[in-house]
Amino acid sequence: MSRKIPYVFIFLFLAALTAKGMSSSHFTIRNISVAGNFKTQDRIVLIASNLSIGERILKSEMQARIISAQNNIQNTDLFNSVTVSNIPLNDSITELIITVTERWFIWPLPIFENADPNFNTWWERKDFTRLNYGMVVMHQNFRGRGEELGVLLQLGYSKRFGLLYNAPYASPKGKSGVSIYAGYDQQHEVTVGTLNNKRVFFTGNDGRTKEQLQLQLSFLQRHNFVTTQKFTTTYNLLKIRPEVAEMNPNFIGDSATHTSFLTFTYQFKKDKRDYKHYPLTGHYLDLLLSQNGIGINKSIFLTTIESAARKFMRIHKRFYGAIGIAGKTTVQANIPYFLQRGLGYEHQIRGYEYYVLDGNHYGIGKSNIKAELIPKKTHVMSKIKNQRFNKLYFALYANLFADVGYVINHFSGSVNSYCNQWLYSCGAGLDFLTYYDTVIRLEFSFNKQKESGFFLHFTQPI
Numbered sequence: 001m002s003r004k005i006p007y008v009f010i011f012l013f014l015a016a017l018t019a020k021g022m023s024s025s026h027f028t029i030r031n032i033s034v035a036g037n038f039k040t041q042d043r044i045v046l047i048a049s050n051l052s053i054g055e056r057i058l059k060s061e062m063q064a065r066i067i068s069a070q071n072n073i074q075n076t077d078l079f080n081s082v083t084v085s086n087i088p089l090n091d092s093i094t095e096l097i098i099t100v101t102e103r104w105f106i107w108p109l110p111i112f113e114n115a116d117p118n119f120n121t122w123w124e125r126k127d128f129t130r131l132n133y134g135m136v137v138m139h140q141n142f143r144g145r146g147e148e149l150g151v152l153l154q155l156g157y158s159k160r161f162g163l164l165y166n167a168p169y170a171s172p173k174g175k176s177g178v179s180i181y182a183g184y185d186q187q188h189e190v191t192v193g194t195l196n197n198k199r200v201f202f203t204g205n206d207g208r209t210k211e212q213l214q215l216q217l218s219f220l221q222r223h224n225f226v227t228t229q230k231f232t233t234t235y236n237l238l239k240i241r242p243e244v245a246e247m248n249p250n251f252i253g254d255s256a257t258h259t260s261f262l263t264f265t266y267q268f269k270k271d272k273r274d275y276k277h278y279p280l281t282g283h284y285l286d287l288l289l290s291q292n293g294i295g296i297n298k299s300i301f302l303t304t305i306e307s308a309a310r311k312f313m314r315i316h317k318r319f320y321g322a323i324g325i326a327g328k329t330t331v332q333a334n335i336p337y338f339l340q341r342g343l344g345y346e347h348q349i350r351g352y353e354y355y356v357l358d359g360n361h362y363g364i365g366k367s368n369i370k371a372e373l374i375p376k377k378t379h380v381m382s383k384i385k386n387q388r389f390n391k392l393y394f395a396l397y398a399n400l401f402a403d404v405g406y407v408i409n410h411f412s413g414s415v416n417s418y419c420n421q422w423l424y425s426c427g428a429g430l431d432f433l434t435y436y437d438t439v440i441r442l443e444f445s446f447n448k449q450k451e452s453g454f455f456l457h458f459t460q461p462i
Contacts, residue, residue, distance in 0.1 A: 026056045027086075027094040036100040039144045040078055045098055047174035048073045049084070050225045062086060062094075069098070071274045071282075072225045077437070078141055079103060080391060081378075103436070104388040105140040111154050132156035145169055152183070159186040159207070168220060177220035185212045190240065192248045193337065197355040197418040204241050213237040227270045234263040236292075238338070250411075251337045253300070261293040261300040273312060277437040278460050280320050284310040292339060302339055303331040310462055318372035320397075324462040327363040333410065335360060342407045342419075349405040351425030351445030352418070353455050359409035359419055366462045370399035370431070394434040401443075401461065402426040424448050431461070 032053055034042045046052070049069040057065055066084045073082045079100040087095045111134040134154035142149050146169050152162035162183035170178050187210040191199040202209060218232040239258040240251060249255040269286040273279035287307045293300035310324035326347050337358075343349060344356035347364050374396040384390035402424070409419035429443030441457040 025060075026058055026092060027062055027088065028056050028092060029053055030089065030093050030095055032096045032098065034098045034100070036102065038102060039105065040100070040102060040141060040146070041144045043172075043174065044076070044078070044144070044146050044169055045073060045100065047169060048076050048225055049098060051096065066096075067274075068272075073098070073100065075271070075273070075276045076146060077103070078105075078146060080388065080436075101387050101391065103140075105142065107136070107138045107140070109136045109138065110134075111136060132158050132160075134160075157188050160184070175222050177222070179216075179218040179220070181214065181216040181218075183214045183216075185210075185214075187211075190244055191356075192244055192251060194356055194358055194412060194416050197357060197416050199356050202241075202244055202247055204243070209241050209244065211239045226272050228268075230265075230267040230269070232263075232265045232267075234265075236261050236263060248337055250334075253334070253336045259300055263293075264291045265289065273310075278431070278433050278439050279310075279312045279322070281312050281314055283312065284308070284324075300336065301332065302335060305329050305331070312462075315369070318375070320368075320370050320372070322366075322368040322370075322462045324366045325364070327361070329361045333360070335411075340411075342409070343405055347405075349403045349423055349425055349447075350401060350427060350443060350455070350461075351403070351447035351451070352423065353445075355418060357405075357407040357409070357416065357418055358412070359407040360411075361408040362406065364403070364405040366401070366403045368399050368401045368461055370397045372396075373398055376433070392435055394432065397431040397433070398428070399431060399461070400426075400428050422448075429461075 029051060030053070032046060032049070032051060034045045037045060050072055051065065051069055066086060069084050070082045073079060080103050081101045083099045085097045085099070087097060089095060111132055132154050133156045134152070136150060136152050138148065138150045140148050145167070148164065148166040150162070150164040152160055152164075154160040160183065162181065164179070164181050166177075166179040168177040168179075170176055186208055188207045189201050189203045190210045192202045193200045213236070215235040216232060218230055221229045221231075223229070237258075237260045238252065242257055244251055245255045245257050252259050266289045267286060271284050273282035273284055285308070288305070290302075290304045290306070292302040292304075295301050306326070306328040308324065308326035310322065312322045313320065315321050328342075340358040342357045342359040342362045343364060344352065347362070349364060350366075372395070374394070376393055376395040378391055378393040381390045381392060403426075404422065404424040406422050407419045409416060413419040425445050425447040427443055427445035429441055432440045439458060439460055441459075441461060443455050443457065444452065445455060446452040
């Protein structure tokens, strides 16, 4: 019996070491507290953090989870700054403190914009009659639950009126959301086609060249904070002047001057970017399926599939890289012109800002290498007492880029030479990032046709 005793002690000693190793390899979150949220409910911050009380996290993964939580909360657009602090209580228990600075939530935003696809196409003509003006009153987070309530009143060259209600965290656990929109657009001028890769316009004399009514209902399903599915139903009522149908009988189809139809869309999105308005690291993926019309109205029956993928990475210290691809395909061969949206709208090959490339299908690839000239710096303006406005931050990046794209056009490719061929461009630029998600980009581009120039943009490049 005495010979068995040492083996018993050895067994117990090894078991104790194993137990100690297991207990010290994880942190269990005992509590999560939120500070600085004077209006936003705690549950909204906790939903965005993707962290929960009682969760066990490997110590080796704790810092990555904290950074991810900070990014997710920042990407709600409810806060100017977010800090997540890890406070270990012992070897295996920890508490987290989330400290936020809320934004200003009521914005009477003046509208002063051009009626062209981008600033550079308007600047080419500098036609001040083609400006829109008005007001958007947006009340964000108006009950502390991340909701948005908006009213749009736009006059000028094109008129728009709209109402929006968006509740992205409608269910108690924040897994479901709902959005309702009603809008009416009245356009003075309409693009009836493209010639030599530029838009051809028709301008009416009563300001009602094109009228459109939209009623939209969306449901959001959130699997976790970064992965969502969205289901949308839209009722569309469209009316154009007879002259538009005469210039382009396929604008709606069959020389029609009015139509109404339903649009059903499904969108899958996975967004793990560190900062969605100007990402430096992370990745993004989406898939959009759209069905315009259900066959009742024979003039409108169109199925489109769109997708995009983007990767952002740190290359070395203050150097970053990014690459993105996107594409769209249309199942049917006959596409009403007002639904033909190729490159030059949401997706654009840099260096081709003056052109619009409509078509049946398209693909685009974009790449960037950037150097951080001025890291993100925060300056506290002591004379301003309101915390929502007294912290000014800015950053500056220099970048090199190269883009490539292709548009397949079965309708008007013969009179739009940039379609049905590979296009590419390269260039360099400066990106300035500041207060309340403001991005200003100045770029010099050189394209395949040996055209070059300076261009100004106000969104992220990829």
